[in-house]
Amino acid sequence: MRRWRPVLALVMASLVLGACNFISPDAEPQAVNKSVVPFGLLHRYIPQTNHGRVFFITQPVYLLDAGGHLAPASRIVPEPVKLDAVLRELLLGPSKIESFAGYSSALPRTLVLVSATIHAKVGIINLGTRLSSLTLTQQLQAEGQLVLTATAAGATRGVIIEVAEVRQTLPLPGGKHVRFLTSAEFQNLL
Numbered sequence: 001m002r003r004w005r006p007v008l009a010l011v012m013a014s015l016v017l018g019a020c021n022f023i024s025p026d027a028e029p030q031a032v033n034k035s036v037v038p039f040g041l042l043h044r045y046i047p048q049t050n051h052g053r054v055f056f057i058t059q060p061v062y063l064l065d066a067g068g069h070l071a072p073a074s075r076i077v078p079e080p081v082k083l084d085a086v087l088r089e090l091l092l093g094p095s096k097i098e099s100f101a102g103y104s105s106a107l108p109r110t111l112v113l114v115s116a117t118i119h120a121k122v123g124i125i126n127l128g129t130r131l132s133s134l135t136l137t138q139q140l141q142a143e144g145q146l147v148l149t150a151t152a153a154g155a156t157r158g159v160i161i162e163v164a165e166v167r168q169t170l171p172l173p174g175g176k177h178v179r180f181l182t183s184a185e186f187q188n189l190l
Helices: 004-020 083-091 096-100 136-152 183-189
Strands: 056-064 068-079 113-119 122-127 158-163
Touching: 056 083, 056 136, 068 083, 068 136, 083 113, 083 122, 096 136, 122 136, 136 158, 136 183
Parallel strands: 122 158
Antiparallel strands: 056 068, 113 122
């Protein structure tokens, strides 16, 4: 009997403590008074702005289809479109539905986007790691994904890819190595 006393005491204590956090459900929802919601969370404008609102737009990012070709996929980003927001969506890779349909990404999951801006319609993408660790085919596909996505976001004159703010010389599908990439060079991957 002495062996069972601590076990029985533990079971009883857990039942008593378990009953303390039981919350009975309400049959009807309760309305929350607007005056008790803090920080202006119910306002239709962004708090601390001059009637600022957020609008969203769909923007294409380029993934690899089942055949290894670049194909656009839609993502929702805040408007006005900023290159870094679109590229962050690209780095998330395909959604579960897109993955089941055979879409993938050549961009490594560990790729870090340091910054991305557009100056005079030229996209400057600053990465934390080099793409040269990929195979040549994967590197070309990854470059194509970045360049075509940046072009769709407004970098219509071309793209410069940097690593730690050092401009990279990258291979092209034709075998040439350049420091300035344009979408025209990746049309054969579409």
